Amino acid sequence: xxxxPVNRHSIMVELADxxxxxxxxxxxQAKPIAGVQELVPAARTILVQFAPHIITAAQLIGExxxxxxxxxxxxxxxLVEIPVRYDGEDLAEVAQILNISVEEVxxxxxxxxxxxxxxxxxxxxxxxxxxxxxxxxxxRTTPRTxxxxxxxALAGTFSAVYPQASPGGWQIIGVTDSxxxxxxxxxxxxxxxxxxxRFVDMAASGYESEENQVQAKNGKAQGAIENIVVAGxxxxxxxxxxxxxxxxxxxxxxxxxAGQGVSASGAMDQAALKTANRLVGNASNLxxxxxxxxxxxxxxxxxxxxxxxxxxxxxxxxxxDGRRWNAARYxxxxxxxxxxxTIGQPTAGARCYxxxxxxxxxxxxxxxxxxxxxxQVGPKALQAGQMLNVHAVQHAVVGEEALPPDNLxxxxxxxxxxxxxxxxxxxxxxxxxxxxxxxxxxxxPQSNRVGLRLAGEQALSRAIASELPSEGTPLGxxxxxxxxxxxxxxxxHPLTGGxxxxxxxxxxxxxxxxxxxxxxxIRFNPVLAFAEMTSAATK
Numbered sequence: 001x002x003x004x005p006v007n008r009h010s011i012m013v014e015l016a017d018x019x020x021x022x023x024x025x026x027x028x029q030a031k032p033i034a035g036v037q038e039l040v041p042a043a044r045t046i047l048v049q050f051a052p053h054i055i056t057a058a059q060l061i062g063e064x065x066x067x068x069x070x071x072x073x074x075x076x077x078x079l080v081e082i083p084v085r086y087d088g089e090d091l092a093e094v095a096q097i098l099n100i101s102v103e104e105v106x107x108x109x110x111x112x113x114x115x116x117x118x119x120x121x122x123x124x125x126x127x128x129x130x131x132x133x134x135x136x137x138x139x140r141t142t143p144r145t146x147x148x149x150x151x152x153a154l155a156g157t158f159s160a161v162y163p164q165a166s167p168g169g170w171q172i173i174g175v176t177d178s179x180x181x182x183x184x185x186x187x188x189x190x191x192x193x194x195x196x197x198r199f200v201d202m203a204a205s206g207y208e209s210e211e212n213q214v215q216a217k218n219g220k221a222q223g224a225i226e227n228i229v230v231a232g233x234x235x236x237x238x239x240x241x242x243x244x245x246x247x248x249x250x251x252x253x254x255x256x257x258a259g260q261g262v263s264a265s266g267a268m269d270q271a272a273l274k275t276a277n278r279l280v281g282n283a284s285n286l287x288x289x290x291x292x293x294x295x296x297x298x299x300x301x302x303x304x305x306x307x308x309x310x311x312x313x314x315x316x317x318x319x320x321d322g323r324r325w326n327a328a329r330y331x332x333x334x335x336x337x338x339x340x341x342t343i344g345q346p347t348a349g350a351r352c353y354x355x356x357x358x359x360x361x362x363x364x365x366x367x368x369x370x371x372x373x374x375x376q377v378g379p380k381a382l383q384a385g386q387m388l389n390v391h392a393v394q395h396a397v398v399g400e401e402a403l404p405p406d407n408l409x410x411x412x413x414x415x416x417x418x419x420x421x422x423x424x425x426x427x428x429x430x431x432x433x434x435x436x437x438x439x440x441x442x443x444x445p446q447s448n449r450v451g452l453r454l455a456g457e458q459a460l461s462r463a464i465a466s467e468l469p470s471e472g473t474p475l476g477x478x479x480x481x482x483x484x485x486x487x488x489x490x491x492x493h494p495l496t497g498g499x500x501x502x503x504x505x506x507x508x509x510x511x512x513x514x515x516x517x518x519x520x521x522i523r524f525n526p527v528l529a530f531a532e533m534t535s536a537a538t539k
Contacts, residue, residue: 047472459484
């Protein structure tokens with residue numbers, strides 16, 4: 001085993017092959033180690049997230065290193081057939097890469113029996129192995145910002161189906177209508193670890209699965225679910241008059257769901273969310289609204305108390321009879337029936353949080369009300385005209401006003417983020433490692449809750465040019481695709497990825513990273529050097 005640093009809460013265990021990875025995963029699941037919070041398996045690695053106050057990294061490495069990697073992993077008896085229309089936009093290029101015809105690509109893809117090795121990247125995304133040995137296909141040089149739902153794709157020796165529209169760098173060879181992820185099922189993910197999978201060419205067989213027929217008949221929507229109820233008579237509520245660019249529910253996230261391929265998501269600026277709740281007398285983990293940019297407008301139905309935290313944005317209150325005044329950030333705001341609160345365009349920071357005394361009536365999904373925009377798990381984004389119920393207030397004491405942060409980054413401004421190098425720093429040239437902190441990086445308009453896409457004058461060059469098998473990626477990971485322009489993963493990042501991570505933003509700077517607007521500049525400040533790790537027993 002090889003142990004690599006990720007951040008002060010995570011380590012990466014690298015093994016010889018997929019077989020060893022699955023054997024170790026089974027052992028760690030059968031006999032959990034105290035303090036381990038998440039296990040994210042991948043092709044040759046397991047990302048282990050732990051609580052440092054319970055177990056140190058050295059102690060954790062010592063316990064993992066003691067495991068025997070001999071053994072076998074049983075496959076399931078379940079066989080899933082997936083009908084595919086082989087008309088993907090990369091099909092011809094894949095055929096050229098493999099030096100075979102398009103027809104031969106389809107034949108080899110359908111005549112192999114695949115199996116689910118592990119899940120990750122997004123809910124319902126299964127990494128399939130065991131296909132024809134000819135399949136070893138490099139990822140795209142620059143990942144697409146949007147791959148359609150149902151896309152059947154290849155990367156390295158793996159095949160997969162994208163469960164939702166999402167960014168991705170795999171080569172698309174076809175598309176299926178089969179739902180990979182459906183929260184109405186007992187097992188939301190169609191493909192579970194160990195399942196056997198066979199792809200079927202719809203053009204050659206006229207095949208249509210029973211599940212597809214049922215979905216076409218019912219027109220059932222998959223993914224995000226509607227779980228906001230309309231206010232009843234005499235009940236306090238907030239009516240959405242305008243949403244701005246994007247407004248979603250967020251809380252502290254759905255932790256502990258990595259085994260289902262579900263990332264934590266949650267508020268981009270968790271300190272701001274906690275403060276907003278405290279100011280109105282709520283528990284710090286209650287859901288609040290997260291809005292990016294300006295434009296959110298909420299009308300009070302009945303009397304309510306709200307607080308707005310996060311970005312430095314003007315707040316105005318307008319009454320039903322036309323009176324208007326400005327309100328303070330980081331303070332409780334009393335709204336009378338008919339009052340409308342509007343958030344303007346931030347002058348610094350990117351996201352504001354709106355909590356209401358009593359809390360919003362929003363149903364949790366997999367234990368959280370957070371909206372994961374990549375995985376499409378949780379409540380839908382708010383829409384104009386929507387009525388948001390508010391829980392009845394029970395002994396909620398409004399808090400004193402708080403001091404707003406004074407270090408929020410502005411558009412065209414510069415922010416410094418501390419970075420802990422690893423786990424794949426050694427995949428880059430020494431010049432690239434120096435360049436990471438030696439030049440500044442601008443946040444591009446392609447950025448969102450998934451991550452900040454960065455552009456620098458010089459790209460980061462790699463010392464190892466081969467394909468990296470997919471592996472776990474934590475919050476704050478700085479992933480570098482083949483283009484050499486890094487992506488800083490944020491709250492809705494994929495659980496696994498196939499590009500090397502040169503370093504990770506220090507946990508104490510993650511809230512700051514979540515407030516960086518498009519157009520701002522970032523400088524990375526390495527605070528921990530890269531070095532392989534050893535246990536206390538082996539030092």
